[in-house]
Amino acid sequence: MIGLKNFLKQHGLWVLFAAAVLSVAMAVMSVLSANSSPLVNLTGILVSPFRAGYTAVANWFNDLQNYYKDTTDLLAENAALRQQIAKNEETIREAEAAVAENELLHQLLDLTRKRRDLSNFEACMVTEHAVSNWTSSLTLNKGTSLDIQVGDCVIDACGNLVGVVSKAGTNWSTVLTLVDTDTSLGAQVFRTKELGVAQGDFSLMRENRLRLDYLPADCTLLPGDIVVTSGLIPPGWSSALWWNPRWTIPARPPTPF
Amino acid sequence: MIARNETIFKWALYAAATALCLLIQGGLLQRLEFWGVIPFLYPLLAAIPATFEGPLPGTIFSLCVGVVCDLLLPGPIPCLFTLIFPLIGLCAGLLSQSWLPAGFLCSLVSAAAAFLLTDSFRCLILWMQGKAAWQAGALVMVREFCAAVPFLVPLTLFYRSVYRKTHLDD
Numbered sequence: 001m002i003g004l005k006n007f008l009k010q011h012g013l014w015v016l017f018a019a020a021v022l023s024v025a026m027a028v029m030s031v032l033s034a035n036s037s038p039l040v041n042l043t044g045i046l047v048s049p050f051r052a053g054y055t056a057v058a059n060w061f062n063d064l065q066n067y068y069k070d071t072t073d074l075l076a077e078n079a080a081l082r083q084q085i086a087k088n089e090e091t092i093r094e095a096e097a098a099v100a101e102n103e104l105l106h107q108l109l110d111l112t113r114k115r116r117d118l119s120n121f122e123a124c125m126v127t128e129h130a131v132s133n134w135t136s137s138l139t140l141n142k143g144t145s146l147d148i149q150v151g152d153c154v155i156d157a158c159g160n161l162v163g164v165v166s167k168a169g170t171n172w173s174t175v176l177t178l179v180d181t182d183t184s185l186g187a188q189v190f191r192t193k194e195l196g197v198a199q200g201d202f203s204l205m206r207e208n209r210l211r212l213d214y215l216p217a218d219c220t221l222l223p224g225d226i227v228v229t230s231g232l233i234p235p236g237w238s239s240a241l242w243w244n245p246r247w248t249i250p251a252r253p254p255t256p257f
Numbered sequence: 258m259i260a261r262n263e264t265i266f267k268w269a270l271y272a273a274a275t276a277l278c279l280l281i282q283g284g285l286l287q288r289l290e291f292w293g294v295i296p297f298l299y300p301l302l303a304a305i306p307a308t309f310e311g312p313l314p315g316t317i318f319s320l321c322v323g324v325v326c327d328l329l330l331p332g333p334i335p336c337l338f339t340l341i342f343p344l345i346g347l348c349a350g351l352l353s354q355s356w357l358p359a360g361f362l363c364s365l366v367s368a369a370a371a372f373l374l375t376d377s378f379r380c381l382i383l384w385m386q387g388k389a390a391w392q393a394g395a396l397v398m399v400r401e402f403c404a405a406v407p408f409l410v411p412l413t414l415f416y417r418s419v420y421r422k423t424h425l426d427d
Contacts, residue, residue: 004351007312007347015313015347019320019339026324027334043325050280050283053284054283058288128287131330131331134332134397135330135331135332137331174331181333200388201390
């Protein structure tokens with residue numbers, strides 16, 4: 001305790017002052033910059049080659065590992081998929097008439113499409129997955145040099161919403177995924193059309209799940225129900241994505257708020 | 258009184274050692290998962306050097322590590338580590354000066370304090386955002402500490418070798 005007293009007497013003010021100045025400077029730079037503060041941007045640029053390097057090495061090891069995998073499972077899966085494709089083709093043939101009729105009705109009634117066609121994609125590679133146990137984030141290898149901005153939506157190859165760009169540097173960007181605690185967006189149960197708010201919850205984050213709050217008191221959710229984004233997109237998000245088939249009601253849905 | 262060149266050499270060596278640890282964390286440890294968590298060494302990089310160097314140098318070094326961490330890691334506020342790591346450095350420095358001599362036991366206690374401070378602060382921020390998760394946060398804290406404990410020994414040996422290299426006259 002004497003050591004602490006002496007230390008605080010001699011240097012406490014200076015240390016406090018230095019910490020305060022640095023904290024305020026970082027907070028101010030973070031607030032003033034639209035994408036990322038200059039220091040954060042510079043650090044990102046400096047570490048980008050390292051991220052790319054170790055990602056390349058890790059991918060090489062993964063490729064080697066995959067090369068030696070037993071192909072029996074793949075053959076079985078291939079056979080099952082062929083059957084599935086045959087069924088799907090049959091369904092498509094039956095649906096073609098319905099689609100044509102739907103198109104005609106759309107034209108007759110002058111209806112606008114619910115889902116906007118997305119354009120202006122930029123293909124990215126994930127150079128870093130979660131960097132701490134308290135946030136769910138990804139680092140991508142594209143940034144403001146390719147017009148990527150904070151608030152841009154990120155989707156996977158199947159069109160599912162992955163998350164939103166939270167920081168963007170010259171050749172990198174950080175994405176907070178949907179299950180991060182910062183997430184809060186309108187959601188709709190596909191089967192019953194009931195609306196709620198999907199929110200990130202720290203206790204569910206590790207299970208890749210969101211909490212669905214503000215549901216009607218008499219809602220009748222069932223395990224396996226699909227939840228989609230309702231279209232109520234938080235301010236700052238650059239585009240509206242409607243589907244995320246990965247959201248399903250767990251076996252024991254959380255109690256509605 | 259250490260000559261200025263020796264001081265510069267000492268802190269350059271500490272910085273290089275820490276940069277190497279950051280590289281290992283980014284390149285290897287972030288891809289591993291033990292008991293459901295990534296081994297998170299950043300608090301140890303603030304605490305262990307401070308146990309060898311004492312309160313004032315330890316606090317300043319931890320402050321620098323905190324700034325680097327804030328620049329590298331996404332977080333709920335832009336200066337989370339800048340605020341917490343100097344406190345960790347101070348606690349670790351005072352601990353080694355007053356109660357436990359720098360070594361494995363001191364590193365273990367400092368690491369426990371480091372995770373307690375860092376993760377409590379994160380829980381506090383979540384609570385202030387209206388997303389309180391004290392129980393889940395405590396569980397993650399315990400897991401992070403357990404996942405980091407195996408790395409205490411090599412890190413302590415590593416920083417001790419840096420300390421010995423830079424304090425030949427002590």
